[in-house]
Amino acid sequence: MVDYMEGANRRRVPEPGEELRAPQGRSAAERRRAQADIAHACERVSVDPGFVKLRRRFAIQAGLLVAAFLGSYLSYLLLSAYARDFMSVQIVDSVNVALVMGIGQFLLTFVLAWAFGRFSARSIDPLAEQVRNRAAEGSRGTGTAVHR
Template sequence: MVTTQEHDASVYERVQESGEFQELKRRFRSWTFPMTVAFLVWYLLYVVLSGWARDFMAIKVLGNINVGLILGLLQFVSTFLIAWAYSRHAEKKLDPLADKLRHEVEEQSK
């Protein structure tokens, strides 16, 4: 006799091995990994400039606003832009496929 847990496990294993699930993982990784690397490089550049290019970071741009302050504020802006861009990417590329897979799992679990 197959228990409910065993049945659920086999359903999830089949979905995980499916081409659609693999495509969903590929789409997720193809966006998030490069964007994560880009953001980390951008962040580390800011940290390195703050530590070793103090004269550059201290250049006054407008009044008391210097390059360091502008780059620091751009860290926040870039974070929000990345979150917004990921939201759009997920809505267009990930959510439709994830919804389809979820419906398949729900049907097989009944």
């Protein structure tokens, strides 16, 4: 067999002339039972108050950062289209407001990415670790494996 993918979702593709066989020791009923256990664990985690709080924090954080970026970008576009006199004001020699605002778009992108990472590490990652640990503790009782 040839492995075309690495990682958790690896698929084994049979080489020409080789048959693809079901793994030894696991019947179809066992596979269905394992899938049902995983679905039950996912359902349990989805109603966990910590997970709901985690999703809400992430959505608010991502929404605020996207809104900040889009607001900045749209204001730059609108000013470029409708306030040409303002955008052509010279700051130093051949540097005008439009050039400074355009470079500011790149800087803002990096600042927002940095802020996203910092806020996530401080407030979202610890909460995600708690949810992951609770899910792992809950799955130990049922025999379901929780993957990272």
